[in-house]
Amino acid sequence: MKIRKNAYFITGGILSAILTVIIVTGLFWTPYSTTAMNAQEKLQPPSWKHILGTDNFGRDVFSRVMEGAGTSLIIALLVVVIGCVCGIVFGSLCGYFGGAADLILMRICDAITAFPAMLLALVIVSLTGGGAGNIVLALGILFIPSFTRVVRTEYASCRDLNYINAARLMGVSNPRILYAHILPNTLSVLIPTITIGFNNAILAEASLSFLGIGIQPPQASLGSMLKDSQNYLASAPWYALGAGGAIVLMILAVSLLSEGVQQGTCRI
Amino acid sequence: MSERILEVSHVNSFYENKSRFRGGQRQQVLRDVSFEIEEGDILGLVGESGSGKTTLARVILGLAKDYDGKVIHATRFPQMVFQDPFSSLNPARQVGWILEETLRALERRADQEIRRGIAGKNAYDWIPRTKQSREETVLQTLEAVGLGEEYMERMPWELSGGQRQRVSIASAVITRPRFIIADEPVSALDVTIQAQILELLVHLKEKYALSYLFISHDLNVIYQICNRVMVMQHGEIVEQGEVEELYRHPQHPYTQALLKAAL
Numbered sequence: 001m002k003i004r005k006n007a008y009f010i011t012g013g014i015l016s017a018i019l020t021v022i023i024v025t026g027l028f029w030t031p032y033s034t035t036a037m038n039a040q041e042k043l044q045p046p047s048w049k050h051i052l053g054t055d056n057f058g059r060d061v062f063s064r065v066m067e068g069a070g071t072s073l074i075i076a077l078l079v080v081v082i083g084c085v086c087g088i089v090f091g092s093l094c095g096y097f098g099g100a101a102d103l104i105l106m107r108i109c110d111a112i113t114a115f116p117a118m119l120l121a122l123v124i125v126s127l128t129g130g131g132a133g134n135i136v137l138a139l140g141i142l143f144i145p146s147f148t149r150v151v152r153t154e155y156a157s158c159r160d161l162n163y164i165n166a167a168r169l170m171g172v173s174n175p176r177i178l179y180a181h182i183l184p185n186t187l188s189v190l191i192p193t194i195t196i197g198f199n200n201a202i203l204a205e206a207s208l209s210f211l212g213i214g215i216q217p218p219q220a221s222l223g224s225m226l227k228d229s230q231n232y233l234a235s236a237p238w239y240a241l242g243a244g245g246a247i248v249l250m251i252l253a254v255s256l257l258s259e260g261v262q263q264g265t266c267r268i
Numbered sequence: 269m270s271e272r273i274l275e276v277s278h279v280n281s282f283y284e285n286k287s288r289f290r291g292g293q294r295q296q297v298l299r300d301v302s303f304e305i306e307e308g309d310i311l312g313l314v315g316e317s318g319s320g321k322t323t324l325a326r327v328i329l330g331l332a333k334d335y336d337g338k339v340i341h342a343t344r345f346p347q348m349v350f351q352d353p354f355s356s357l358n359p360a361r362q363v364g365w366i367l368e369e370t371l372r373a374l375e376r377r378a379d380q381e382i383r384r385g386i387a388g389k390n391a392y393d394w395i396p397r398t399k400q401s402r403e404e405t406v407l408q409t410l411e412a413v414g415l416g417e418e419y420m421e422r423m424p425w426e427l428s429g430g431q432r433q434r435v436s437i438a439s440a441v442i443t444r445p446r447f448i449i450a451d452e453p454v455s456a457l458d459v460t461i462q463a464q465i466l467e468l469l470v471h472l473k474e475k476y477a478l479s480y481l482f483i484s485h486d487l488n489v490i491y492q493i494c495n496r497v498m499v500m501q502h503g504e505i506v507e508q509g510e511v512e513e514l515y516r517h518p519q520h521p522y523t524q525a526l527l528k529a530a531l
Contacts (some may be wrong), residue, residue, distance in 0.1 A: 071505075160358040166439070169348060170331055170373040184360035 009260025015253040024071055026066025032142025034059065034067045035218045043236045053238040055228065061242040068220040069246045075136055076201035076236050082140030083197055084190075087147020093177045094148070106152070109145035117142045118207060123187045125213050133215055139204050143197055150193045154186040189263070193260035206247055270307040272342055273447045273479045274328065277302045279325050281320075281339030281503075295526075297323045298335070298503045304449070310473065311479045312511065314526065315500030321483045323451045324500075328481070343447050344381070345374065346442035351452035353432035354375035356435060357424035363435050364420035369404040370439045371396060394444065409436075409442040412475070430461035434468065441472055449481045454489060466493050486531040491515060499523045 003009060032050075038058030046053045052061035094102040124138035155178075157165055166240070167181050209215035209223025217224060225243035232239055297320045305311050315321050326332035328339055329348055350356040359365055369384065378392035379485040396402045403420075410419055413434040424432060433453060440448050456464040468495055473479060484490050491511060492498055498508040499522065507520040518524045 065473060162350040162352060163358045166348070166350065166356060167358075167369075167373070169331065170370055170443075171377040172369070172373045173376070181361075185358070188359070198356075259434055 001259050003261060003264035006134065006260055006263050009264050010257050012253055012258070015249065016257050019069075019250060023070045024068045026063075030060075030063035032060035032063045032068050033197070034063050034220050043051025044241075045236070046238050047237055052242040053236065055225075055236075055239050055264065061239055064220040064225060065222070065242050066244045068215075068222040068225055068243065069250065069263075071132065071215055072202050072205050072222050072247075073250070075132060075139075075205045076198050077202040078136045078176070078238045079139040079143055079205075080194055080197050082136070083143030083147045083230060084194055086140075086144045088183070089142070091148040092155050095132060095152035095186060096159055096174075096178055098156070098159075100252025102152075105148070109148055112142065121204060121208060122211070122213065124209060130213050130216050132190075132215060134207060135205060139201055143201065146197065147193060150152050150189055151186060154189055155182055158182045158185055176265045188265070191258055191261055198254055200248055204248060270419055272304055273307055273419060274305040274346075274481070275322075275338070275340040276304070277338045277340075278327065279324075279327060279335055279339065281323055281332060281335035281529055282368035283323070284334065292482070292514055296503065297325065297526075301337070301505055302507065303498055303508060305479055305481060307446070308473075309479070310470075310482055311351070312497035313481060313483045313500060314485060314487060314490055315483065319500045320503040321485075321500055322451055323503075324482060325415045325451050325481070328449060335516050339449070340478045343375070343445065344387075345443055345445055346447045346449060348438050349360055349433070349450045350526060351447060352431050353436060353456055356436050357499065359424050361424075362420065363410075363422050363424065366405055366435070367439055367442055368402045369408065370442050371405060371416070373400050375442050377422065377430075380432075394427045400437075405442065409438045412472065413438040429457050430463075430465060432466055433457065437465075437468065441476060441478075443477070446477065447479050451483045451484070452485070453482075455484065455486065462489065469493065487515075487526060499526065 036059065038054070040053050040058065041050075042056055042058040044054040044058075050060050050062065052065060055061055056062070082244055092104055094105050121135075121138050121142055124141075125134055126140070128134040164177060164181060167177050172181065203215060206221070206223035206226065209221040210227045212224070212227065214223055215221035222243045226240060229236070229239035229243060276392045279301045280296060280299055281297045283297050285293040287294060299486070301324060303311070309320045313321050313324065323332060325348065325360065327335050328492060329346060357363075361369075375392075375395050375397060378387065378395055381387040382392065396405045406420065407417055410416065415434055415438070419427075419431070419435070424435070427435065433456075437453075441468070454465050457465060466489065469480065469482075473480065482490065482494055492509050496509065497511050497514055498505050498519065499514075500506070507514065514523065515527065518527055
């Protein structure tokens, strides 16, 4: 796939690259320990020593943002991978073959989407107990229907086109028609869906942690940092801004990148 | 006497009108269709829209399943060139990939036939089996349809209608077929490009010893390239014969009306 350069792609790419470097570094090394408390330095404003200030326990906010963003990123990626892979498998089979299986699977999707996603996630996570693994599983399952629906529509519309007829006529096997012939044609719809899914996953993980049933302390998470920071909103706004800004930047980077890819590959 | 390529006898075909509430209505599309194609023939099939021309093509190729009667092929892997050059090429793939994929699919089917003993062990020795030899074959075929090496990496949406139709034709002839169904191959093109594509089809027929079933609604186009012609109305073949004879002395009133309209 050739991508023509455009402003969205370049800004999104640069922003994503910077964030990736910071987040990946945060997985192995942070300027300060993310858990060591220091009573003398609590709620310090940003300075050269602590560029995003410190929190109510005297922990370095920047270090905790690095760790929390890393956790969010990994969870969001896994959630999107689960949703996307299952969505492609179910959606392609439903859309291409149709029939009773299609009807049943799509009604199951309807049933899942009928509940507010956050409520369902709350129920699943509180039943299974918190922890990153359960969050990934719960959100992943909730993300499957939207991917399935999008992929199914694309497959159903491609199914009877001449180039697929031609492929069938040549004797191309069904799996190959599904994944080598039709799948590339769904990318123009799939990429934005993945982006939106990724952004929703980051927000969903943050929301769960904000409600206190996601990532458990002392492990840092952007959501739980926001929760802790709301008591100090007036006295230490940098605490909330650090965590909130990280969420905004991550979503912005991915959205810009996706917009850039779309514009760079769109047909004239 | 030349070899018989295709024999269609007493074919009736049906189309299910799917309706969720009233149940399916089975409509008859083709009525007792019989004809033959001999080696070297370009058999024209003419008729108005909805008369069953494309359905007949789909029956012959096995794409439509609901029919009775007999369709006997003397050759394997008949190919089809579709009417709409804009939907017959995969929009997400390069021209080179599309043609190579045809070869990969052919290789798979040839292997199946050899395993089942339908084809002899050496029948498909010409099929290129490495990436490099596939590319060479693709290049030769592109040249044969009048396109250069630079088209290998083009995307279908970068091509004009005529160029796309050339690629479709390339993807048909790359399998070394002996019989091709061309379903309105020039109807979507403007007149000068039409002439070029018709010329190409005739040239390829000579070069590869092909036979065609050439579907069209345009009597002038049929007259230009076919040696025999069938006239179809409401799923029935109302008249067939040599082009010269049929154009000069049409017997059936529908044929007479068609010819009058074309003049």
